Amino acid sequence: MADWAGYLGLMLDGALVTAKLTVLGCALALPAAFAAGLGRLSRVSAVRTVSVAYIEFFRGTSIFVQLFWAYFVLPLMGVTLTPLQAGVLALGLNVGAYGAEVVRAAVQSIGREQHEACIALNLTRWQSLRHVLLPQAAVVMVPTFCNNAIELLKATSVVSLISLSDLTFQAQVVRSQTGSTALPFLTVLVIYFTYASLISLGMKALERRMTRGLDGLRT
Amino acid sequence: MQGKTGVTDTIIDIDCVTKRYGSHTVLKDLCFSVRPGEKLALIGPSGSGKTTILRTLMTLETIESGTIRIDGEHLFQMERNGRLVPADEAHLHRMRTKIGMVFQLFNLFPHKCVLENVTLAPMLTKGVKKADAERRAMELLDLVGLADKARAMPVQLSGGQKQRVAIARALALQPKIMLFDEVTSALDPELVEEVLNVMRMLGSTTDMTMLLVTHEMSFAHDFADRVLFFDRGRIVEEGPPDVLFTNPSHERTQAFLKKIIAAGQRI
Numbered sequence: 001m002a003d004w005a006g007y008l009g010l011m012l013d014g015a016l017v018t019a020k021l022t023v024l025g026c027a028l029a030l031p032a033a034f035a036a037g038l039g040r041l042s043r044v045s046a047v048r049t050v051s052v053a054y055i056e057f058f059r060g061t062s063i064f065v066q067l068f069w070a071y072f073v074l075p076l077m078g079v080t081l082t083p084l085q086a087g088v089l090a091l092g093l094n095v096g097a098y099g100a101e102v103v104r105a106a107v108q109s110i111g112r113e114q115h116e117a118c119i120a121l122n123l124t125r126w127q128s129l130r131h132v133l134l135p136q137a138a139v140v141m142v143p144t145f146c147n148n149a150i151e152l153l154k155a156t157s158v159v160s161l162i163s164l165s166d167l168t169f170q171a172q173v174v175r176s177q178t179g180s181t182a183l184p185f186l187t188v189l190v191i192y193f194t195y196a197s198l199i200s201l202g203m204k205a206l207e208r209r210m211t212r213g214l215d216g217l218r219t
Numbered sequence: 220m221q222g223k224t225g226v227t228d229t230i231i232d233i234d235c236v237t238k239r240y241g242s243h244t245v246l247k248d249l250c251f252s253v254r255p256g257e258k259l260a261l262i263g264p265s266g267s268g269k270t271t272i273l274r275t276l277m278t279l280e281t282i283e284s285g286t287i288r289i290d291g292e293h294l295f296q297m298e299r300n301g302r303l304v305p306a307d308e309a310h311l312h313r314m315r316t317k318i319g320m321v322f323q324l325f326n327l328f329p330h331k332c333v334l335e336n337v338t339l340a341p342m343l344t345k346g347v348k349k350a351d352a353e354r355r356a357m358e359l360l361d362l363v364g365l366a367d368k369a370r371a372m373p374v375q376l377s378g379g380q381k382q383r384v385a386i387a388r389a390l391a392l393q394p395k396i397m398l399f400d401e402v403t404s405a406l407d408p409e410l411v412e413e414v415l416n417v418m419r420m421l422g423s424t425t426d427m428t429m430l431l432v433t434h435e436m437s438f439a440h441d442f443a444d445r446v447l448f449f450d451r452g453r454i455v456e457e458g459p460p461d462v463l464f465t466n467p468s469h470e471r472t473q474a475f476l477k478k479i480i481a482a483g484q485r486i
Contacts (some may be wrong), residue, residue: 120279120326122315122342132339136329
């Protein structure tokens with residue numbers, strides 16, 4: 001029984017790494033999504049090009065490859081990252097590329113009449129975006145961002161490939177040391193599901209908060 | 220009212236303006252001018268270009284040819300090194316401070332309460348302090364009879380109330396020229412009057428120049444100093460309401476008014 005407590009401790013350490021990766025990955029994905037999503041709508045063609053290149057590259061290549069690049073290839077160019085940094089970078093940029101399309105679509109879903117009201121009230125493009133378009137678009141983004149965050153959580157398991165002891169990695173360790181397969185993997189399942197549920201609940205609460213007073217607005 | 224280029228007593232000068240959507244010409248060599256303080260009604264069948272000219276004045280549309288001057292200054296062009304070049308964003312921004320617009324569908328900001336709808340633009344574009352903007356907004360809301368709705372969200376208001384908020388919002392920027400684009404067309408009949416009353420009050424208590432596109436002929440009759448009848452992108456006939464409504468000289472004006480009367484409207 002004492003052994004099991006030790007193994008559980010090992011798995012909880014892994015769970016902590018997974019939580020860290022998820023939180024930091026999201027913290028990078030969110031600004032990346034806004035920068036690239038709004039960049040695609042820019043009037044400056046160079047900004048649009050860079051944004052599209054980023055989005056297409058990170059959506060179009062595998063997260064494994066991106067992670068290997070971050071961890072094994074960047075050092076060849078003189079940039080050495082810890083496994084955690086490499087993991088956060090790959091996860092954040094990968095999910096940020098998907099998020100960018102969410103931001104773009106949400107901003108474009110706001111009706112033309114809102115843009116026109118902004119022009120008639122003489123707001124600048126930035127003021128319109130900041131005070132009128134984004135606050136309304138954000139409400140549309142939240143449910144899809146919730147999907148993206150859960151995707152990111154599940155994608156964290158790839159970091160075991162660069163020797164980061166996340167939840168999945170630790171489960172493998174426990175399995176090889178105890179010979180028991182069902183128990184560690186059941187634990188892993190429960191922990192991932194708990195995390196995903198927490199993200200879901202958090203996003204639901206956020207959505208409720210943001211739609212307060214807007215009842216009947218969303219179609 | 221001496222404009223920069225020496226034009227005298229007009230606040231809006233529209234000269235030979237042509238506007239196309241693809242192959243469809245919406246405005247054909249349109250020319251007219253407006254005196255400061257004048258109340259102008261633009262009437263005519265739908266698709267005749269009357270809304271387009273308001274939208275163009277608000278810089279929501281561009282034009283293919285012709286010139287528009289506001290207060291003697293070109294709207295879509297500016298002077299640089301003695302030559303006229305297409306206006307940049309800063310020029311448009313400066314020109315827009317003279318003009319306000321109220322839309323058919325209100326276009327309120329749904330995520331902001333009534334008070335915030337009115338204070339947002341003065342705070343952002345004129346740097347008015349929040350307390351001052353709110354004091355001024357309350358005065359305006361009081362003027363349109365909605366001081367008690369200051370904290371309501373737009374979705375909680377009736378159409379007539381929304382439109383009155385939209386009027387207060389446009390007034391908050393103190394434009395010299397106000398454009399009203401079919402502001403009662405989307406309202407239930409019983410709500411039309413409350414909006415028209417606000418406009419009557421504005422017409423009689425301010426010296427703003429007001430241009431309205433409307434299908435409310437009796438209102439146009441009472442309100443306007445001058446009526447322009449549009450058809451197919453041109454002004455077919457213009458004159459004081461007493462003349463144009465009771466004794467139109469052009470047959471297309473006569474036919475249009477006949478249809479309006481047949482539809483049950485009083486003129």
